[in-house]
Structure formats: C-alpha cells, structure tokens
Amino acid sequence: MRAANILRAFLLGIFLSFLLTCVFWAAIFSNYINYYGIPLFFNPFFGNVFNGYLFIIMMVVFGIGFFIPVVGFLIKFAYCLLLVISLLLFVPPLGKSVGETLLSKKIVLNINGEQKNVVALYEDKSYIVYQNSPEVLETLEERKRNLSYYKKP
Structure with a gap:
C-alpha cells in the first residue's frame, strides 16, 4: 500500500469509528x-465512557477492512449493521435497557459508618449517582428528587 492509501484508511477508520x-x-x-434526570452534559459523559482501546481496534478494522477486496463487503455489512443497531x-425502551445493562451496577x-446496598445508576471519577428508593417513579421530577449523590473519598 502506498502512503496515501494508508492515510486514507487511517482517516476513514477514525471517522467511521x-x-x-x-x-x-x-x-x-x-x-x-x-430518563433519570441526572444533571450531566454529553461531553463529560462521553469522556467518561469512551474506551480508547476499543476505538483503536474499530479504527483499524473499519479503516483497513473497507479497502481489502476480499473482506471489504463483510466489513461494510458489519458496520452498517452496527450503525442500525x-x-x-x-427507541426509548431499548436505549434505557441497554444503558441500565452497561452503566448501572x-x-x-x-x-x-453504615453499610448501604444501592444500585448505582451512573458512576463518574468523583461521584456515584443512585436512587433513594427502588420503586418505579412515573415522572421526571419524581425521579430527579429520588436521586442521591455520593462523593467518592
């Protein structure tokens, strides 16, 4: 491969990933x-959940894979499938359930001095957000009032 093709594959991989x-x-x-009304902007959230290793792997697979004739079709199909997913x-129920699976624990x-078992909705580098009660609340205002913040030591 020439340097121009390598650069093109690299830039395409970065963009697609x-x-x-x-x-x-x-x-x-x-x-x-x-949904839970956690007061957080997207940029700090994205910085917290971003995985650099996965990004590099995706960048290499999609960047180089799009230019390889034999597997190019499969890589393009896999990328389109992942994008559709x-x-x-x-869709709110799907996004909420996947978010709970990935972020809550x-x-x-x-x-x-008291041990308390909680379900953490979101954990940042400096704090943990959890609900005071496990009951399902209907409105956003009720969910916001039910949130508690624990500052990590």
Missing part, C-alpha cells in the same frame, strides 16, 4: 441519563 461510537453513546445518553437505541456504600 467516531461516528459509530458517538451515535451509540448519544442514544444511551438521551434514553438513560436523561446503534440507531435503534434511540449494585454496590455497597459506606455512608456515615
């Missing part, structure tokens, strides 16, 4: 983070 990653996490953000996450917090 970034597009797929942004669409996926934007759907999770709009249907999971916004990511776009389907904009059961943890034990030590609050004022």
Whole structure:
C-alpha cells in the first residue's frame, strides 16, 4: 500500500469509528441519563465512557477492512449493521435497557459508618449517582428528587 492509501484508511477508520461510537453513546445518553434526570452534559459523559482501546481496534478494522477486496463487503455489512443497531437505541425502551445493562451496577456504600446496598445508576471519577428508593417513579421530577449523590473519598 502506498502512503496515501494508508492515510486514507487511517482517516476513514477514525471517522467511521467516531461516528459509530458517538451515535451509540448519544442514544444511551438521551434514553438513560436523561430518563433519570441526572444533571450531566454529553461531553463529560462521553469522556467518561469512551474506551480508547476499543476505538483503536474499530479504527483499524473499519479503516483497513473497507479497502481489502476480499473482506471489504463483510466489513461494510458489519458496520452498517452496527450503525442500525446503534440507531435503534434511540427507541426509548431499548436505549434505557441497554444503558441500565452497561452503566448501572449494585454496590455497597459506606455512608456515615453504615453499610448501604444501592444500585448505582451512573458512576463518574468523583461521584456515584443512585436512587433513594427502588420503586418505579412515573415522572421526571419524581425521579430527579429520588436521586442521591455520593462523593467518592
């Protein structure tokens, strides 16, 4: 391969991987983070959930794979399939359930010397967001009032 083809594959891989990653996490953000009313902007959220190793792997596979004649069709088909799946996450029940699967986890917090089992809805580098009660709340205002923030030591 010539240097121009390598550069073109590299740039195409970056573009395609970034597009797929942004669409996926934007759907999770709009249907999971916004559902619970967690006050968070997309940029810090994306920076927290971004996986550089996965991005590099996708960049290499999609960038080089699009230019290889034998497997190019399969790579293009796989990319289109992943993009459609990511776009389907904009359907609220799907995006919310995938967001819960990827972002929520059961943890034990030590609050004022007392052990408390909670389901963390979102965990950042400096805090954990969880619900005070496990009951299902109907409105966004109720869900916002039910949130608690635990600052990590």
